[in-house]
Amino acid sequence: MFLKGKLALVTGSGRGIGRAIALKLASKGADIVVNFFRHREAAEKTAKDIEALGVRAEVIRANVGDPAKIDELFETIANKFGHLDILVNNAASGVGRPVMEIDVKAWEWTMDINARAALLCSQRAAKLMDGRGGKIINITSLGSPFVLPNYAIVGISKAALEALTRYLAIELAPQGICVNAVAASAVETEALKFYFKEGLMKDHRQITPAGRMVTPEDVANVVAFLCSEDAFMIRGQTIVVDGGTSVGIFTLGQKEER
């Protein structure tokens, strides 16, 4: 229960990876602010499951793509709790298109939610962490260092998020705030089912050396570790959770030939 008495905000935590992170941090004793935008029922279910773990859950709706809504979100947290210990920038959106089909609307929508929101939330969170230290964890993906089909715009936004992670890590270090990122490959979530259905992504099981898909819990476990004091000297890093897929890329198809 190393997070007992701590308060964590997990953006986009109604479903998928965000939900798993929220539950994991709650299981370590943290009170959780469950932020959602489009799926209230899911967020309320997450909050109920968090409360069942014996900690407090506060559900706050906010489109983090809208700076005014981010202000409202942090005002609510400041008024209700007066502080924050952990921020997980997890909320993400995007449009599955090849690079030549990205228009201004899709670019702005994706960048605003995936990159700008992390900047604005981190700035506000750092103020609520002032004098007590804290952890900021950004959730990114392998679409930044690698090319995934129809993923350009999200991949580009994640590259910005990873660069932001490094700048924040250095500039917030004097305040005792540890900043890192966790990058997952394809994770078994509702969002991924959408990608499969639309034919935007193929089954990753065959190309994962660890032999199974990455689950939201796999990502959540690493986030929890980065929120622990054991990870104190890890700063500005992007930790990859992909079952070996990315480093094993040149061994694909080699098995049969051996």
Place this chain on the structure above:
Amino acid sequence: MNIEEQIREIVARITRVDKSLITRESTFKDIKADSLDIVQALVAVEETFGIEIPDEDAQKFRNFGDFVSYVEERVAQKEKV
């Protein structure tokens, strides 16, 4: 302008479809709205009328008419409170 007209204006602006082409029977597919258009239209309508339209509800809209009826109902409920 009534609720239906206001929603038609919003959807037309976001999808860049002439509003005369948006009827109560039009589906999002008919007006070539992609998933981003749909979510942006939902958000704009929410802000215009001060209501919340969760995706769980929005997924049930078969056409523009369903969307309008839902918003009319929610606005009426809000005014009652």
